[in-house]
Amino acid sequence: MKALIPTGLKKAVIGSAFRTPGSPEVWVVSIERAAKILCARDGMTPAEAMEFLEVNSVCCWMGELTPIWMNDLPVKVRKLYR
Numbered sequence: 367m368k369a370l371i372p373t374g375l376k377k378a379v380i381g382s383a384f385r386t387p388g389s390p391e392v393w394v395v396s397i398e399r400a401a402k403i404l405c406a407r408d409g410m411t412p413a414e415a416m417e418f419l420e421v422n423s424v425c426c427w428m429g430e431l432t433p434i435w436m437n438d439l440p441v442k443v444r445k446l447y448r
Contacts, residue, residue, distance in 0.1 A: 369382070369390065369391060369392040369393050370392075370431045370432060370433055372395065372400065372423050374407065375395065375403055377399065378395050378396050378403055379433075380436070381393075383434055385430075385434070389430060393434070394436050396436060396438055397424065397435050397438070398438045400419055400423070402415075
């Protein structure tokens with residue numbers, strides 16, 4: 367797969383998906399995991415990490431191979447679907 371992975375955030379990838387039938391497969395990246403990586407790696411606060419991601423990754427379109435950014439489900443919601 368030639369889909370894009372944000373630099374240094376490979377461990378935040380939680381899967382892959384298709385935007386529409388026939389479109390290329392792209393990575394699905396956890397926003398929360400990416401923020402935790404930035405906090406640990408770069409010493410950012412959680413608010414700084416979220417702002418950085420929103421400005422530099424989540425809101426950027428880099429073509430059809432752009433990853434899908436996803437919010438993790440809260441634990442309360444996950445229990446509903448087990």
